[in-house]
Amino acid sequence: MDDLAGFLRIRRSRVDPAAVGIPADRYRRVEGLRREEVAHLSGVSVDYYVRLEQGRATQPSEQVLDALAKVLGLDDIEREHLDRLARQRRRRAKAPNVRMRPELLRVLDLITGAPALIMDHRMDVRAGNPLAALLYGRPLPGLNTARHIFLEEDERGLYGDWENCTRDVVGHLRLAAGKYPDDPRLTSLIGELSMGSDRFRRLWARADVRARSHGPKAYRHPLVGLLELHQENFALPGESGMELIVMSAAPGTPTEDGLSLLAGLAANDTESTTTPGTRMRK
Known part of the structure; x- marks a missing residue:
């Protein structure tokens, strides 16, 4: 750490x-x-x-x-x-262990035109709407975006700007390690990424710290092509360490059309978007 x-x-x-x-x-x-x-x-x-x-x-x-x-x-x-x-020696924050409130899940249900998810400080996806599940092309329960970027995807995969995404992820985890130095799950994740990814090891050795609150985020989706989204991160109240992340498209753009296509897929696949496989409660 x-x-x-x-x-x-x-x-x-x-x-x-x-x-x-x-x-x-x-x-x-x-x-x-x-x-x-x-x-x-x-x-x-x-x-x-x-x-x-x-x-x-x-x-x-x-x-x-x-x-x-x-x-x-x-x-x-x-x-x-x-x-x-x-x-740190005077005050070491304990890692939050917060259950998902039903009210937060209702908020996700209200966001229908943009991928939206709730992520904790370890970059574990705690919940997400159907459009987010379609964007990632997999069920959201069990998804850790840091592990996904470094160990499952590469510069030719889902992330349109993979190199910058990896820098953002390492900077975020460095920030989280400073906030929660005694979190064993976070320590284990950093160790796993260090063992499994040369790029993670190189970036971690730089000791960069990042806290991204908004900015562009591009995805290369296998069904609808390039999606040039704008991401907003909203810190949730309290000491939960969780954020609501919403990715929107500018009006009148091909990305807006692509999201509409994805939303249509979500509407036509009721079973996959309403079962517990789409959202995760903890």
């Missing part, structure tokens, strides 16, 4: 010295910045920074974290992740 010391080491190795005003040195043997360079640029002692990277310093101040984030080139999401890692 993730911890402050490991995150600092990885992100330090990714900083171009020239980008922070350090002249190129042909004798430089370390990748990225040296520890003493990070300490100097962030205004802390070398000894203190070394203790941070060794996991021996606790509770760094907000000023120190801000300075480190600036030197390491972290964005707002990564800065929040850094803060969360720094506070």
